[in-house]
Amino acid sequence: MRTKLAWFLVLSLACVTTPAQTATVAPGTAAPVSGPLPRDGYFQQIHRVADGVWLIAQPQPFHIQPIGNVVVIEQRDGLVLIDAGGSPGAGRRIVELVRGVSDKPVKAVAITHWHGDHVLGLPAIVERWPKADVITTTTTAGHLTGRSMKAYPKGAPDSTAQAAFDERLDGADAFLRDTLAKPDLARAEREGFEASQRLFRQYREDTRGLYLVAPTRMFDTALRLDDPQRPVELWHPGRANTDGDLVAWLPAQRAMATGDLLVAPVPFGFNAYPRDWADSLRALQAKRPTLWLPGHGAAMHDDAYVQRVIALVEQTRAAVAPLAKERLTLEQVRAKIDLSDARVRFVGDDPWLSRWFDRYWTQPFVDAAYREANGQPIEQGEG
Structure with a gap:
């Protein structure tokens, strides 16, 4: 079962493990660790970002397994949510956070894209507000009901699917234990894996x-x-992080909820559409937002980070294209690409975030840019 767990952890681990480093701990063995600590910043919190608009986000913005942000918009006859969180447990916590700021019902949940960390909290939300519309682009609906999410049960839990998901988590647990057994981790890396x-x-x-x-x-x-005060314009600006991305524009508040077109502090580059992504971000900029609400990370009050992401997309494409024209293999291109200067611009010298900048951006986005340069289709995997 491929969720963002698979993309962000399993694929990342495949990039850093060798046969000699594979997990040796028996699947299902319980890890001798406590639950999340306050400093881990796992549990989402809600913050008012404009009159009648709130952002639900993890206070620590980067995790190996993330939970997508949720935007709450109060309209006269109910609430509109943008995204739904990344698990049934997160969905239950989101329900309580929403109820803490308004007694109005949720009338609609707009899903920005089909990745699990933005959609898997829906069951708890629609259980609490069963009349709520679940809105997506037509393309995203095809992913949610088709091959991309085929491993997930539809409409109710399923024990076989749950067992398969738990088995994948067993592998993640084993990797984390094996990694922490290595003596050469930097302190920030050790603390990051312990938190994970x-x-x-x-x-x-x-x-x-x-x-x-x-x-x-x-x-x-x-x-x-x-709505008289807070109309919401749902919009498909073009392909970017996926082929069916939805953004939400609040013209009265000049606020843009971007889904994973914007993610901070490390952009997610898996299975993306490189040329289209930069164009889509520029289309969002053309609205001249004064408040940006990303798919992960804190609210932004200017477009400086947007500009940085556009520059990163273009830098990566420009580095890959001439190498692809030389008919180098993907492995050869990967070996030649150096985005260390971009990595410093995004994460400084933090060894933990540097590791994941390479896993979540450099490696997957170079792959996508290589396919684009060679005229190969961008495949949307299982999410």
């Missing part, structure tokens, strides 16, 4: 009872949820 052990233990509990909720309303290009 605690977080995966909580994530295991949070993902009990996984299943997908099907969209109830789809659109191709744009859909307006009107």
Whole structure:
């Protein structure tokens, strides 16, 4: 079962392990670690970012296994949520956070894209507000109901699917224990992997009872949820992080909820559309937002980070394209690409974040840029 766990952990681990480093701990063995500590910043918190608008986000913005941000928008007859969190447990906590700021019902949940860390909290939300519409682009609806999410049960939990998911978590636990047994980790890396052990233990509990909720309303290009004070314009600006990305524009507040077109502090480059991504971000900039609400990370009050991501996309494409034209293999291109200057711009000299900048951006985005340069299709995997 491939969730962002698979993309962000299993694929990342494949890049850093060798046959001699594979897990040796028996699957299912309990890790001798406590649950998340306050400094781990795992549990999402809610913050008012504009009048009648709140952002639900993890206070520590980077985790190996992330939970997507949720935007809450109060309209006259109910609330609109942008995204739904990354697990049933996260969904239950999101329900309580939402109820803490408004007694209005959730009338709609707009899902920015099909990746599990933005959609798997839906069951708890629609259980609490069963009349809520679940809105996606038509393309994203196809992923949620089709091959991309085929391993997930639809409409109700399934014990076989749950067992397969738990087995994948066993492998993640084993990798983390093996990694922490290495003596040469930098202090920041050791602390990061120790926190990841605690977080995966909580994530295991949070993902009990996984299943997908099907969209109830789809659109191709744009859909307006009107309101006298806080209208929401749902919009597909073009391909970027996925082929069906949805963003939410609040014209009265000049706020843009971007989904994973923007992720901080480390962009996610898996299975992306390199040329289109830069164009889509520029389309968002053309609205001149004064408040950016990313798919992960804190609210932003200017477009400096947006500019940095556009520059990173273009730098990576420019580095890959001439090498691809020389008919080098992907492995040869990977060996020649050096994005160390970009890595410093995003994460400084932090060894923990540097590791994951390379795993979550450099490696997957170079792959996507190589496919683009060679005219190969970008495959949307299982999420």
